[in-house]
Amino acid sequence: MQGTKALSFFLILFLLGSCAKPRYVDGLEGKLDGITGDCGLLFSTEDLCLKTEWVQKPTESTFGEMTLSFVDRNDDSRFVDPIKDPFIVLWMPSMGHGSSPVKIERVDVGRYRATDIFFIMPGPWDIRYQLRDGFDVLEEKIQKITI
């Protein structure tokens, strides 16, 4: 009987000591920013600056959409098509996997629309802006976000 009481005491102590301590945070979609600044993201292989703007931020319920603008590094009023293919990868480095593919279509010279942007689970993600030649990534710039 004494043994049972002692075992119960240590079990309760052990369980209390093992309790999780959750630190909940709210959804962070509202803090998703586009890429702005003087040059935004510089792709030095083509002397281009990339700026992005969210049209629709992705949530658990909706796909996201953004516009991409490539401008000359030395003249930000001149829109330029990159020679290589612009590509966006949504990547979760902590887990080692990506999300569903993002669609990119050319709207005008140097202007592209990215749609179907969706993060398959909350957490820290990379938005990887790439210039690709087939499967070869020639240059990549990474925007780190938590969603």
Next chain:
Amino acid sequence: MFLKRRFKRLLFSATVLTVSGNLFAAPCCGSGFTIPSIITSDDKAQLATSYTYSRIHADVFTNGDWRRREKKDVTEVYKIEGAHIFQDLYQVGLSVPYQRRTRDGAQSDSSAGLGDISLQLGYEYLPDWDYNPLRPKGIGYLSLILPTGKSIYESDDGSGIDARGRGFWGIGGGSVLTKSWGSWDANFNLEAHYSLPKSVSNDTTTGRVTPSYGGSTALGVGHNWESVRLGGLINWFYEAPTDVTGTTPSEGTLKRYASGSLLMSYLFKSNESIVLSYSDQTLFGSPLNTSLSKSVTLFFQKRWQR
């Protein structure tokens, strides 16, 4: 006395098996490393079937922050498990899961199919034929995980809804220790595994994924009343970072979490038992880089005596 002890051991056996069958579940990537059927009773064979309903409650980030999952993300697993003794102390086991995942939200969808099949070879290195009052019964095992379930790297649309496995060949080993004193019993499991790297190519990435090591340990206790057993168990899980090279190079972050379970077993025939369990991954430990689920399992087991 012998029959009473045998009854308790049968209930105990069902409980150990129920919990071990749900060892690691990575919600983004299908079910992961599991220990297949292990015979911890004195029987020569056992066959079990189970149904698990699991819903993601929250996600934990790499910095330890938690975020509630607003949209429904449910995984149901139907599993058949069997094990058979040979040459008295050896046993082989097989576990075959069939999984359905349903998700609400922008990518609302449902998908079902085969998960990762696991095989096991066990050896009873600490037999307990004489019911020694101190020495536990010990069974060591080796496991092989077959990547029969589609992984997130082979997902048709990249959303992962059809990811029912980790996608890697896995080998593992571990040990289960069981012991009972009067109406109380206890069990302990320690397991380590290694998942083999593989090359992947899909719409998002082309490269090589290296998952590396993982492990888990479990500690459980139970109390028996005639044909009923009530038990509790905590499982701790650890998975080393998954690194990726290729078009999306990245260094992963370790995953860890703990799962607390309450189990009620009922032995309604001398060789048949049923177990109802509730598991909650939000209660214990210091989780990191994972999704946390709450789940209910209904488990039925039939055994054949030696």
